[in-house]
Amino acid sequence: MPSGRDSTGSSPRRASRSSHSSTGRSLRSAPGRSLRVVSKSTRQAQQRAAALTRRFWDALFAVLPVVGRRGHQQAAGKATATEMKEYLELFARGSESAEDVALRKQRYVELSNGMYDIATDFYEWGWGPSFHFAIYSGDETFREAMRRYEYTLALRLQLQPGDEVVDLGCGVGGPMRNIARFARCRVVGVNICDYQVLRGLRYIEDEGLMGQCSIIKADFMDLPFADHSKDGVYEIEATCHSPDKRKTYAEAFRVLKPGARFVGYEWACTPRYDPANAEHRRIRYGIEIGNGLPDTMTTDEIVQTLQEVGFVVEDAYDATLLSERPWYSPLTSEGSFQLSGFRHSRLGHYVTHALVSALEMARIAPKGSATMSKTLMDGARDLVAGGKLGIYTPSFFFVARKPEASSRA
Structure with a gap:
């Protein structure tokens, strides 16, 4: 200067x-x-x-999701185009490839970081600080439904003021800050993405919640907490990124106090999903590549896995079936011409992609930004398709309790 x-x-x-x-x-x-x-x-x-x-x-x-501007390249140590290329290589052989599924599970840290290092700015631009869906009641707005979705976890965890709970895969910490205020509890988030950890810590400081919230870089497959030490564990559409849900659920079980609960919303294939149907498989694969998922369990497999690690499953159901309008409606044309809904609508995706492409051509946005924009846009399209067919849900809700007499790690 x-x-x-x-x-x-x-x-x-x-x-x-x-x-x-x-x-x-x-x-x-x-x-x-x-x-x-x-x-x-x-x-x-x-x-x-x-x-x-x-x-x-x-x-x-401040108003355009130009990745790299807010530090993801410094956090990743790689150029955007390089990281995007490596991410797409994990899906190179298609949905039928057991080799690719095994590779994504083996390299799940790279898969998740490759996704969120680049996509976080896009998510915040279109979705806000809470990266999840919601179910709708009556005339609730998008923001109101998002908050109720989060508060439901605190209520089903049966939290008391001062309790300490763990947020698995906390993103930039939007839900944890809302839950900490709502339940007057303490929340520690775990996240393997440096970029999101740094952003989340900044938000905690900005909102004056340092006494209630914290985020540490950690893997939810190997939690750095003592056995039987936490009053609750929750996840919001985050453990879908786990390459081994049995191990992730077992870690939640280990750190919980006897009688405490693990509550979450899980992405899953519903009973309507038919693995023999080529269109169903194509949609599932499109969702996985557009959202950085190594694989997807069925709803029955999720319940079975929770029970296998020792939990008593008190409740489990597809919450989207209770929604009074489709869970995927924010991704469609509904609300496109409302300021609060435009960014995450289909039309908003096209406008955003055009702007990012233009900025990349002008060498303002790093090379690879438009590719990620297109990948996210295609993933949203397949989520809508999966939702309309009823074969995929991002909101399989479960309440799992650690037995009182359990001393199992």
Whole structure:
């Protein structure tokens, strides 16, 4: 930035009154060389222009999901295009490939980070700080339904003020901050994505919740908490990223106090999903590639796995069946012309993709941004298709209790 120094970084030489005008002039400092003397008024004009330029870009990037601007490349240590290429390679052989499923499970950390390092800005732009769906009652708005979706967890966990609970895969911490305020409890979030951890910690500080909320970089397959130490564990559409749900659920069981509960919303294939149906498989694969999933369990497999690790499953059902309008409606044309709903609607996706593509062509957005935008847009399309057919749900709700007499780790 201009700072009253010349292009070599040295301070301008003093000159006599007659040696420069208000716009500056060249002086001979050596044969064949000249030194530009910049006046005070010129420096001030340059500084004002630089300040206006900074404000313009800050305003632009506040309303456009231009990845890389807010630090994901620094957190990942990779260029956006490189990370996007590596992410797509994990899906290269298609939905029928057991080899790709095994590879995604083996490299699940790279899969998740590859997704969220790049996609977080898009999610915040379109969805806000809570990266999940909701079910709707009556004339609830999108935001109202999102809050009730989160508060339901706190109620079913039977939390008391001062309890300490764990948020598995907490994202940037939108739900944890709402639950901490609502239940007057303490929440510690775990997340393997450096970029989201840094953003979430900033939000906690901005909202003055340092005494109630914290986020640590940790893997929900290997939680850094003592046995029988937590009053509750929850997950909101996050353990769908686990390559081994049995191990993830077992870790939740281990850290819970006897009698405490693990509550969550899980992405799952419903009983209507037919693995022999090619269209069903295509939709499922599209959802997985568009959302960074290694694989998808059925609802029955989720209940069975919870029971196998020792939980008593007190409740389990597809919450989307209780919604008075489709759970996927925010992704459709519904609400497209309302300010609060436009960004995550289908029309909003097209507009966002066009803007990001233009910014990438102008070399403002990093190369690879438009590819991620298109991947997310296609994933949203397949979620709508899966929802309309009733073969896929992001909201399989469960309440699982650790038995009182259990000492099992």
